[in-house]
Amino acid sequence: MVLSVKEKKWMDSVIKEEEVRRYMDGEYDFIDDEEIWSKLLSNRSPDKKRIEDILQKSLAIETLTPDETAALLNVEDPELWDEIFRVAGEVKKKVYDNRIVTFAPLYCSNYCVNNCLYCGFRRENLREKRRKLSLEEVKEETKVLAGEIGHKRLIVVYGEHPLSDARYIADTIEAIYSVKVPTRNGFGQIRRVNVNAAPMSIDNLRLLRDVGIGTYQVFQETYSHELYAKVHPEGTIKHDYRWRLYCMHRALEAGIDDVAIGVLFGLYDWRFEVMGLLYHARELEKRFDGIGPHTISFPRLMPAAEAPFVQETRYKVSDEDFKRLVAVLRLAVPYTGLILTARETADIRRQLIPLGITQTDASTKIGIGAYSENYDEQEIERQQFIIGDPRSLDEVIRELAEMGYITSFCTAGYRCGRTGDRIMKLLRSGKEGRFCKLNAILTFREWLDDFASEQTRHIGEQIIEKEIEEVKMQVPENYSETVFNELLKYYERIKNGERDLYF
Amino acid sequence: MGKETSTFREFSELAFEIKRKYGIGLQLVEIIGSRWSFVAGEEDEESFLPPERIRVAKRFGIVSACWSRLPDFEKERILTVVKRYDER
Numbered sequence: 017m018v019l020s021v022k023e024k025k026w027m028d029s030v031i032k033e034e035e036v037r038r039y040m041d042g043e044y045d046f047i048d049d050e051e052i053w054s055k056l057l058s059n060r061s062p063d064k065k066r067i068e069d070i071l072q073k074s075l076a077i078e079t080l081t082p083d084e085t086a087a088l089l090n091v092e093d094p095e096l097w098d099e100i101f102r103v104a105g106e107v108k109k110k111v112y113d114n115r116i117v118t119f120a121p122l123y124c125s126n127y128c129v130n131n132c133l134y135c136g137f138r139r140e141n142l143r144e145k146r147r148k149l150s151l152e153e154v155k156e157e158t159k160v161l162a163g164e165i166g167h168k169r170l171i172v173v174y175g176e177h178p179l180s181d182a183r184y185i186a187d188t189i190e191a192i193y194s195v196k197v198p199t200r201n202g203f204g205q206i207r208r209v210n211v212n213a214a215p216m217s218i219d220n221l222r223l224l225r226d227v228g229i230g231t232y233q234v235f236q237e238t239y240s241h242e243l244y245a246k247v248h249p250e251g252t253i254k255h256d257y258r259w260r261l262y263c264m265h266r267a268l269e270a271g272i273d274d275v276a277i278g279v280l281f282g283l284y285d286w287r288f289e290v291m292g293l294l295y296h297a298r299e300l301e302k303r304f305d306g307i308g309p310h311t312i313s314f315p316r317l318m319p320a321a322e323a324p325f326v327q328e329t330r331y332k333v334s335d336e337d338f339k340r341l342v343a344v345l346r347l348a349v350p351y352t353g354l355i356l357t358a359r360e361t362a363d364i365r366r367q368l369i370p371l372g373i374t375q376t377d378a379s380t381k382i383g384i385g386a387y388s389e390n391y392d393e394q395e396i397e398r399q400q401f402i403i404g405d406p407r408s409l410d411e412v413i414r415e416l417a418e419m420g421y422i423t424s425f426c427t428a429g430y431r432c433g434r435t436g437d438r439i440m441k442l443l444r445s446g447k448e449g450r451f452c453k454l455n456a457i458l459t460f461r462e463w464l465d466d467f468a469s470e471q472t473r474h475i476g477e478q479i480i481e482k483e484i485e486e487v488k489m490q491v492p493e494n495y496s497e498t499v500f501n502e503l504l505k506y507y508e509r510i511k512n513g514e515r516d517l518y519f
Numbered sequence: 520m521g522k523e524t525s526t527f528r529e530f531s532e533l534a535f536e537i538k539r540k541y542g543i544g545l546q547l548v549e550i551i552g553s554r555w556s557f558v559a560g561e562e563d564e565e566s567f568l569p570p571e572r573i574r575v576a577k578r579f580g581i582v583s584a585c586w587s588r589l590p591d592f593e594k595e596r597i598l599t600v601v602k603r604y605d606e607r
Binding site for chain 2 (some may be wrong): 193207208225226227228229230271273428430431432433434435436437438439441442447450451454495496498499502506517518519
């Protein structure tokens with residue numbers, strides 16, 4: 017597909033070289049491919065004692081060094097891996113308690129000027145049906161998500177194109193926040209809008225900040241400089257590795273203090289990519305007073321229309337290695353949220369959740385307009401890729417409850433100053449997990465009353481009872497008597513139809 | 520590269536003093552749509568009580584779990600400082 021003059025002109029205006037250079041150390045960025053390989057090589061065959069020491073450091077919620085992370089990645093002993101998996105789950109519980117946060121993606125536009133070899137949105141994919149939602153259509157999608165399914169948190173997704181520029185993104189965020197829908201016992205509303213969109217300039221990021229964005233999420237896709245250049249063809253915006261690499265620096269400078277990073281696993285060696293994510297997290301911590309990534313995502317490459325690299329890659333990640341990389345991420349950056357999406361099958365999700373996952377999506381549809389148009393078949397011409405777990409939110413929540421987890425719809429943190437370096441300190445000290453526990457109980461109660469099937473409501477109430485009992489058991493060590501009594505009062509108020517009460 | 524702490528030094532010092540005198544944590548936040556973004560302040564020790572959100576001016580607010588426990592004259596001092604930030 018040939019680019020129009022308007023598209024070309026717009027593309028030329030996107031990258032601001034000065035907004036890359038200002039963060040760089042001379043000619044070098046913070047990803048040194050050779051250094052990563054050398055760390056992976058020099059930490060081969062780590063002994064058991066060293067691994068146990070590293071696990072203790074993770075349990076103290078300290079970010080690991082590259083050498084320590086490389087040592088974990090080089091473990092071969094299956095028993096030691098079992099120990100790593102166990103401790104990863106323990107670290108998650110310590111930081112985030114027993115809750116899993118759910119969200120849904122909302123794809124607003126699939127126009128794209130880029131041509132990434134693994135992506136269904138690539139501009140040369142002529143089979144893709146292109147569409148951009150109007151603001152009215154965005155509201156219609158939101159009504160279904162917030163009023164029928166019961167989501168409180170979205171990740172909105174856009175291709176990179178002048179039709180879906182920063183102004184459009186900001187307008188869609190405002191449109192989503194404006195929707196309030198009556199439900200069985202209260203009302204439904206999206207309370208946190210996170211954004212997955214292309215890297216932007218500081219001025220454009222300020223536009224997003226000013227409409228109350230939740231988290232700004234950009235995946236580097238691969239940290240390998242060489243492979244990055246290959247799969248993001250020359251002449252596209254995305255070809256510029258460093259414009260993408262430093263977008264979180266710009267976001268933080270623009271005042272968006274919750275940022276999220278990720279890798280598309282399967283493009284390159286998974287151990288290298290985990291190291292890349294670690295280097296990225298450490299760079300942000302170093303530059304921004306301890307603020308690291310709010311979340312890390314690790315999608316695996318999935319079939320997509322007209323995406324040649326999906327068949328070509330030598331680096332597809334096996335299920336076993338996938339479990340390992342998730343556990344190592346949990347241990348290497350212990351404070352961060354880990355997002356597992358419906359790209360994966362239900363079976364894989366069941367296996368991964370105990371390894372430190374904090375967030376997952378459900379009732380997921382990734383076709384443009386798919387929620388309000390109510391079509392359930394996956395259509396590769398309308399989607400970026402094919403999803404592996406199309407189960408409803410109700411089904412996913414029921415299964416999580418059967419596994420012993422409470423689903424949380426909490427969006428309190430960013431609405432009461434638990435952001436930036438403050439949230440980082442609260443996470444590292446384990447205090448945020450105590451807020452998580454209380455808010456999970458309250459928001460889960462809301463959802464059960466407003467949206468749950470009878471079957472899910474039944475098991476959900478058992479989980480709530482167990483969680484309230486656990487809070488009670490933690491008085492006075494972790495919670496005061498006053499806090500426990502406040503929890504019970506808030507809980508009753510929510511049962512009586514009040515909404516959006518939080519700690 | 521983080522928030523310009525010198526800009527908010529007066530609030531930070533005041534929050535430190537309040538914490539020392541009353542054991543109450545105060546956080547200054549910047550209000551950006553539904554986001555109340557942390558700027559400066561002190562943590563409550565182990566309270567975990569529901570946060571009170573006080574919108575002081577268009578751009579800035581206070582979050583504290585124990586705001587109502589503060590004497591009125593202290594509240595006034597705090598509000599005066601925060602209002603000045605909004606005027607800048």
